[in-house]
Amino acid sequence: MDELDKKIVRAMQEDFPLVREPYKEIAREIGISEELLLERLKAFRQDGRIRKMGAVLQHRTAGFAANVLCAWEVPAERMDEIAAAMSRHPAVSHCYDRNVEPGWPYNLYTMIHGHSRPECEAIAQELGDACGVSKRAMLYSVKEWKKTSMKYFCE
Amino acid sequence: MLTAFDKKLLNLLQKQLPISPRPFADLAVQLDSDESTVLHRVMELKRDGYLRRVGPFFDSHRMGYKGTLVALRVKPEAMEQVAEAVNRYPGATHNYQREGEYNLWFTLLTPEDALCQRILAEIRALPGVEKMMNLVSRKKYKINVQFNLK
Numbered sequence: 001m002d003e004l005d006k007k008i009v010r011a012m013q014e015d016f017p018l019v020r021e022p023y024k025e026i027a028r029e030i031g032i033s034e035e036l037l038l039e040r041l042k043a044f045r046q047d048g049r050i051r052k053m054g055a056v057l058q059h060r061t062a063g064f065a066a067n068v069l070c071a072w073e074v075p076a077e078r079m080d081e082i083a084a085a086m087s088r089h090p091a092v093s094h095c096y097d098r099n100v101e102p103g104w105p106y107n108l109y110t111m112i113h114g115h116s117r118p119e120c121e122a123i124a125q126e127l128g129d130a131c132g133v134s135k136r137a138m139l140y141s142v143k144e145w146k147k148t149s150m151k152y153f154c155e
Numbered sequence: 156m157l158t159a160f161d162k163k164l165l166n167l168l169q170k171q172l173p174i175s176p177r178p179f180a181d182l183a184v185q186l187d188s189d190e191s192t193v194l195h196r197v198m199e200l201k202r203d204g205y206l207r208r209v210g211p212f213f214d215s216h217r218m219g220y221k222g223t224l225v226a227l228r229v230k231p232e233a234m235e236q237v238a239e240a241v242n243r244y245p246g247a248t249h250n251y252q253r254e255g256e257y258n259l260w261f262t263l264l265t266p267e268d269a270l271c272q273r274i275l276a277e278i279r280a281l282p283g284v285e286k287m288m289n290l291v292s293r294k295k296y297k298i299n300v301q302f303n304l305k
Contacts, residue, residue: 150245
């Protein structure tokens with residue numbers, strides 16, 4: 001990441017201009033040509049620095065009123081296989097392997113979205129059954145205190 | 156209410172906003188529509204709260220940041236103060252009160268491990284914080300928040 005890359009990231013994490021030529025406007029703010037901005041952004045997407053260029057909906061828009069962070073206890077040697085299988089389910093938005101702690105044996109975390117709690121329960125049951133994993137913790141949210149996109153390079 | 160056109164637009168927009176001089180014109184071609192119609196509808200959907208964010212989503216690891224999920228057990232009477240103290244860290248991007256033994260869970264992104272450790276020590280020392288787990292992500296298998304509207 002050179003200085004220009006960082007400048008581009010900082011500019012692109014602000015509100016995206018909803019105009020006919022949004023990249024031209026962003027490029028002007030950064031002080032570079034639109035061609036250079038487009039070139040760098042395409043490279044970012046190509047190499048994975050941008051994992052997605054597009055929109056994220058408010059969950060409620062889609063009627064997904066319930067979500068649960070479901071933590072699983074998975075045998076280490078089956079982690080890749082189980083995580084890949086669970087990731088394929090469209091209701092799973094995030095799937096991470098994490099370290100365990102004393103008294104906390106869960107090592108695989110899936111964020112499951114559903115229209116209701118019973119639906120979340122059913123999806124978790126289905127995922128567990130399909131993978132032969134029965135031990136899980138269902139961490140339902142009670143209150144959202146913060147939900148933002150990360151602002152990089154602003155420390 | 157979302158129309159059939161809106162749903163097609165939102166499904167498309169969730170997948171990809173083109174990186175091109177006229178991205179909304181490109182989307183319009185795929186929707187059998189025109190640039191003005193698409194652009195105005197996106198503006199309205201944003202205004203009405205259907206869209207959380209439009210733009211690039213960066214890969215934190217490739218940006219040079221490390222992510223962790225932190226679980227706290229907080230005394231109920233201290234919950235609000237602890238939650239607000241966590242919120243003040245820019246790297247704490249998601250912070251949820253949850254059911255269970257550990258009742259406050261947040262994600263933390265930091266460019267340096269020393270900063271992460273300092274923040275965790277500060278939070279652990281807050282009044283009302285009884286226990287803390289630092290659940291570092293070893294591997295990301297999926298991160299894709301996408302809803303197919305039918």
